[in-house]
Amino acid sequence: MIEFINVEKRYGKDVLALQDINLSIEQGEFVAIIGLSGAGKSTLLRCINRMHDITGGTLLVDNIEVAQLKGKGVRKLRRRIGMIFQSFNLVTRTTVLKNVLVSFIPDLPAWRKITGIFSKEHKIRALTALDQVGILDKAYVRVDQLSGGQQQRVALARTIAQNPAIILADEPIASLDPVTSKQVMDDFKKINKDMQISVIMNIHHVEVALEYADRIIGIRTGEIVYDGHASEVTPEILDYIYNGKLDEIQDEFEEKEKEAYV
Numbered sequence: 069m070i071e072f073i074n075v076e077k078r079y080g081k082d083v084l085a086l087q088d089i090n091l092s093i094e095q096g097e098f099v100a101i102i103g104l105s106g107a108g109k110s111t112l113l114r115c116i117n118r119m120h121d122i123t124g125g126t127l128l129v130d131n132i133e134v135a136q137l138k139g140k141g142v143r144k145l146r147r148r149i150g151m152i153f154q155s156f157n158l159v160t161r162t163t164v165l166k167n168v169l170v171s172f173i174p175d176l177p178a179w180r181k182i183t184g185i186f187s188k189e190h191k192i193r194a195l196t197a198l199d200q201v202g203i204l205d206k207a208y209v210r211v212d213q214l215s216g217g218q219q220q221r222v223a224l225a226r227t228i229a230q231n232p233a234i235i236l237a238d239e240p241i242a243s244l245d246p247v248t249s250k251q252v253m254d255d256f257k258k259i260n261k262d263m264q265i266s267v268i269m270n271i272h273h274v275e276v277a278l279e280y281a282d283r284i285i286g287i288r289t290g291e292i293v294y295d296g297h298a299s300e301v302t303p304e305i306l307d308y309i310y311n312g313k314l315d316e317i318q319d320e321f322e323e324k325e326k327e328a329y330v
């Protein structure tokens with residue numbers, strides 16, 4: 069469970085990125101965070117795994133106060149929390165399997181780290197993760213030979229191979245076309261339902277958020293202005309979250325999607 073209690077995040081003295089954040093996310097939820105650019109979505113996500121430090125309030129992950137953790141504690145926290153980025157963060161010159169195996173490096177004894185020899189168990193876990201996202205047949209293919217959607221699935225396999233309790237996804241489909249986006253979102257949904265992994269996702273595509281997430285959190289200038297079930301989100305609520313600019317944003321995305329097809 070993730071709990072934000074009166075959380076505040078400032079960057080320097082002047083930028084108040086998050087304020088009065090009170091939130092409780094149970095294990096196994098699929099949550100989409102929506103809001104205008106600059107509203108504070110990434111900041112909220114990145115406070116959970118301590119990529120950013122909060123500057124006020126309390127943030128608990130499974131009853132552990134994240135701000136109190138030191139080196140080893142932070143590493144342990146991050147083993148429980150997978151992170152997926154828009155840009156996939158893969159080593160493209162090497163194989164899919166090697167990219168997934170990389171997630172085991174922190175678990176290896178020193179001699180294995182040096183020789184780069186992974187155990188049979190690690191290989192089985194990596195191949196199982198690839199199977200779970202439907203790209204087992206690509207295990208020995210170089211990443212740079214895959215499509216964007218396939219690369220995002222490799223990133224997802226690398227994350228689930230760690231056996232995380234939570235996956236944070238920061239705009240995971242922003243650089244994908246609509247068809248590929250759907251495949252990747254289906255993977256997230258499957259992983260969430262089958263493995264009970266919590267998924268907390270920042271997403272610009274409102275209609276995708278409403279289709280896939282169970283719960284929507286709307287952020288506007290650093291504050292939560294909506295927190296409820298996806299089925300209860302009305303056009304008025306969206307209008308408020310997006311400060312009346314939703315149509316503008318949708319047009320912009322449609323343009324970008326057209327470009328992705330070219």
Ligand SMILES: Nc1ncnc2c1ncn2[C@@H]1O[C@H](COP(=O)(O)OP(=O)(O)OP(=O)(O)O)[C@@H](O)[C@H]1O
Pocket residue numbers: 079080083084085103104105106107108109110111112
């Ligand atoms: N490292 C930083 N240093 C200073 N200000 C920052 C930093 N990161 C974010 N901010 C500011 O904090 C606010 C929230 O930014 P954040 O990136 O969390 O928004 P966002 O909703 O994720 O936006 P986007 O959708 O464009 O990614 C913005 O005003 C942003 O300029």
